[in-house]
Amino acid sequence: MKEITLRVNNELRSVYIEPNEILLDVLREKLGIKSPKCGCERGDCGACTVLLDGKAVRSCLVLAVEAEGHSIKTVEGISAEKLSALQEAFIQFNSFQCGYCAPGIILAVTELLEKYPKPTLDEIKESIAGNLCRCTGYTPIFDAIMDLTKGDK
Amino acid sequence: MALAHEFDYARPACLEEALKLKNEYREKAVFLAGGTDLIVNIKEGMLKPELVIDIKDLGEMEDFPYNEDRMFVGAAITLEYLIHSDPLLFDYQILQDAAKTVASHGVRTRATLAGNICSAVPSLDSAPALLCLEAVVHCVSVDGERQIPIGEWFIAPRKTALRDNELVLGVYFPSAINWAGIYLKLGRYGGEDLAQAGWGIMLNRERQYRIAHCALGPVPKRAFKIEAWLNGNELSEELIAEAIKLIPEEISPITDIRSSKEYRTHVSGIMLKRGLLAARDRLKGKPVDAAKLLGGIA
Numbered sequence: 001m002k003e004i005t006l007r008v009n010n011e012l013r014s015v016y017i018e019p020n021e022i023l024l025d026v027l028r029e030k031l032g033i034k035s036p037k038c039g040c041e042r043g044d045c046g047a048c049t050v051l052l053d054g055k056a057v058r059s060c061l062v063l064a065v066e067a068e069g070h071s072i073k074t075v076e077g078i079s080a081e082k083l084s085a086l087q088e089a090f091i092q093f094n095s096f097q098c099g100y101c102a103p104g105i106i107l108a109v110t111e112l113l114e115k116y117p118k119p120t121l122d123e124i125k126e127s128i129a130g131n132l133c134r135c136t137g138y139t140p141i142f143d144a145i146m147d148l149t150k151g152d153k
Numbered sequence: 154m155a156l157a158h159e160f161d162y163a164r165p166a167c168l169e170e171a172l173k174l175k176n177e178y179r180e181k182a183v184f185l186a187g188g189t190d191l192i193v194n195i196k197e198g199m200l201k202p203e204l205v206i207d208i209k210d211l212g213e214m215e216d217f218p219y220n221e222d223r224m225f226v227g228a229a230i231t232l233e234y235l236i237h238s239d240p241l242l243f244d245y246q247i248l249q250d251a252a253k254t255v256a257s258h259g260v261r262t263r264a265t266l267a268g269n270i271c272s273a274v275p276s277l278d279s280a281p282a283l284l285c286l287e288a289v290v291h292c293v294s295v296d297g298e299r300q301i302p303i304g305e306w307f308i309a310p311r312k313t314a315l316r317d318n319e320l321v322l323g324v325y326f327p328s329a330i331n332w333a334g335i336y337l338k339l340g341r342y343g344g345e346d347l348a349q350a351g352w353g354i355m356l357n358r359e360r361q362y363r364i365a366h367c368a369l370g371p372v373p374k375r376a377f378k379i380e381a382w383l384n385g386n387e388l389s390e391e392l393i394a395e396a397i398k399l400i401p402e403e404i405s406p407i408t409d410i411r412s413s414k415e416y417r418t419h420v421s422g423i424m425l426k427r428g429l430l431a432a433r434d435r436l437k438g439k440p441v442d443a444a445k446l447l448g449g450i451a
Contacts, residue, residue, distance in 0.1 A: 019162035019205065021155040022192070042193045043260050044345070055233070055262040061192045062263070063185075065162050066207065108259060129344035130257020 004068040009077030024059040035075035046131030049104035093144035097135035187263035228267035247334030251282040280373030281353025284365035307372035333436035354428040369404035397422040
């Protein structure tokens, strides 16, 4: 057992872990952060996406010990005070059905919009190409993002 | 919940310490950079290391010097970082094409070029670009340094020329200033997929050609017969048609879940033709989006 400290949603958290523990499991089971989901467990589906130092990563492929001293952001952090404009857009367009992929897609697109506030449809598709949604066919997800980022908003 | 397999974790602060550990543990230790392949392999029981050595604190691994003569990509440089870097936007576009097709954004933010070639799967997207660019893998161990040309790197599926006490420090690329190139990947659909076929193509104003492929045999390799046929010649319909006839001599595809060997052979001809013409367009300064050349499926 080793104690590591990491910044989770702007809060310093310390936790005891073994070297073979996965970041996704530690977030969910030891730190109570339930928005990242366990899907394929091999980096294909994107349900476990978190922002690690601002970049979308697959938390199912990161050892918890690797995150020591780093900063993690999840949907809990993004909507700590109120829903983000992106989340509101997703609600308005009824973008999700079962919602299992939603946390991963929200984080992936949040990262995209920080870099490209007015992304093209191709850029949006590329940013969530690794976030699988089996309900919607993606169209209402793209529509919400395109509507949010059009014009001078 | 933890992984079923238990191991120790080391995060050495200097290269000497990392190499000493690897020399002591040999095949029982693995190096960890991005981990996007390594963690999956441990999860699935393909690898059972006693020790995982994280190299992300070693300063050398972040090196990324670039000048007119060459580029060096340190082993901890991620594919996402590479895609947006100046050398790949201009001189090494073929490598940018390839890096863009590896998995998805959320994997590329961790996955490294060095890790990609150490995994050495037959469908390795970066391999045709590295083969065309005649990259050299820079390895180091307690015994000293070794420079391994990429053409001698791939031994068999998932097997490389790396010794059990060696670490890949990074990859050297000679200048590609007089060349233009492109990497074409065919997957089953847009978004992330492994390659059904991948072709890397480079040419220069002296009409020298370099051609390489992946996912079409046990290891990625150069297509020297096709190169010899093309070398010195201006591209024409007839020249390309004859080059396509040489493809069956250059590849040994299998039928698997992603496509049949017949389809792989057929589509290779289309990819070679479109790739050659697109590389020539780039040589003339015309921008080409590699992802759009195969009907947007890339």
